[in-house]
Amino acid sequence: MRYDIDCLGEMCPVPVLKLKEIMGKLKKGDSVKLVIDHSCVLSSISDYLKHGGLKVKIDEPLNGVWEIYIEKM
Amino acid sequence: MELASLRAFYQTVYYKSISIAAKELYLSQPAISMQIKSLEQELNTKLLERSNKGVKPTEAGNIVYEYAQKILELYEHMNKDLESLTNTQRNIFMLSCQSFGHYSLPCSLYEFKKKFKGVDFDIEYISTDNVIRNIEKGMCDIGFIEGEYANEDIECITLGASRMYFVANPEIVNSNILTKEEISRYSLFIIDKKCYLRQIIEDVFSSHAIDVHSFNIYMESSSFEAIKSSVLAGEGISVVPYLSIKKELYNKSLIILEVEDMVFKYHYSLIHSKKITDPLKLNFINFIKGYGKKSFC
Numbered sequence: 001m002r003y004d005i006d007c008l009g010e011m012c013p014v015p016v017l018k019l020k021e022i023m024g025k026l027k028k029g030d031s032v033k034l035v036i037d038h039s040c041v042l043s044s045i046s047d048y049l050k051h052g053g054l055k056v057k058i059d060e061p062l063n064g065v066w067e068i069y070i071e072k073m
Numbered sequence: 074m075e076l077a078s079l080r081a082f083y084q085t086v087y088y089k090s091i092s093i094a095a096k097e098l099y100l101s102q103p104a105i106s107m108q109i110k111s112l113e114q115e116l117n118t119k120l121l122e123r124s125n126k127g128v129k130p131t132e133a134g135n136i137v138y139e140y141a142q143k144i145l146e147l148y149e150h151m152n153k154d155l156e157s158l159t160n161t162q163r164n165i166f167m168l169s170c171q172s173f174g175h176y177s178l179p180c181s182l183y184e185f186k187k188k189f190k191g192v193d194f195d196i197e198y199i200s201t202d203n204v205i206r207n208i209e210k211g212m213c214d215i216g217f218i219e220g221e222y223a224n225e226d227i228e229c230i231t232l233g234a235s236r237m238y239f240v241a242n243p244e245i246v247n248s249n250i251l252t253k254e255e256i257s258r259y260s261l262f263i264i265d266k267k268c269y270l271r272q273i274i275e276d277v278f279s280s281h282a283i284d285v286h287s288f289n290i291y292m293e294s295s296s297f298e299a300i301k302s303s304v305l306a307g308e309g310i311s312v313v314p315y316l317s318i319k320k321e322l323y324n325k326s327l328i329i330l331e332v333e334d335m336v337f338k339y340h341y342s343l344i345h346s347k348k349i350t351d352p353l354k355l356n357f358i359n360f361i362k363g364y365g366k367k368s369f370c
Binding site: 008009011012013035037038039040041061062063064065 | 179180181183184315316319320322323324
């Protein structure tokens, strides 16, 4: 299952809360694509994602916009 | 001088009516009249013209009205500051220009609140000019502006630089690279003259020998959000801050137009009164100076 979370224009702590909600449902092999446009969200999310068992990839397709791909291993 | 009589006079002029002022202040009309009379006696001048149409300030009354507004506002700020001393809930009042305040500021405020529990922010969004004017007048201590400004009473901390771009709905343009001539065929939506960024836009235009008035100016607005929705609808082009259009660029509902070598660059800064002594406000300024600079998104 692939989840998409669009958090463009949303500030802390909204993206982290939305991500936490989805992460609770995540099963092995599921993935999440989260799009954000505030750099502080990036740092708070990186902290949150330090828990093990996740594969995380971060892209910056546009200056100041980040796509975060998270896969549960 | 009694603050109460000043307030009675202020409300009366504000509502152009003694009876409405009386209602607002939960007083009787004769009480209001008495207070105004005592103010007139004390200042030794007539402040109000009374007629059957209502009340009107005299020339002296107009001067007193302007000062009364400032005195009462300062009094209110003093009370707020005092309240927050005894209260664990503290409040920082500040002013901000919209381009910075709406898009960049909220994140650092959130970070600050994480560090300093129980702090609340009271932010008023006004134009850069008005932020400066109010800080000069001592109505507020901290403000965020576009550009830079300092004098003997005001300290300026430059926080960073940002850009504005020409943008359009991709459906109304054939290419994202346009010449000056091509650009002037589109209707232009532009921020109004009260905004500092308007000056930047006009400066860049004139350095490229373009007169703003050669455009068909469709709408001047004080809000970038309003401008954005018109441009999204394909009604024309505009010049807007990058920070305000990230979402639309990502969704490809807007594109950046490159017009020759036109670059709209501006700085944004924190300005504050040099007289601040409140430790919380000083902490906030230091936070913005250090950590905050990084956290502006």
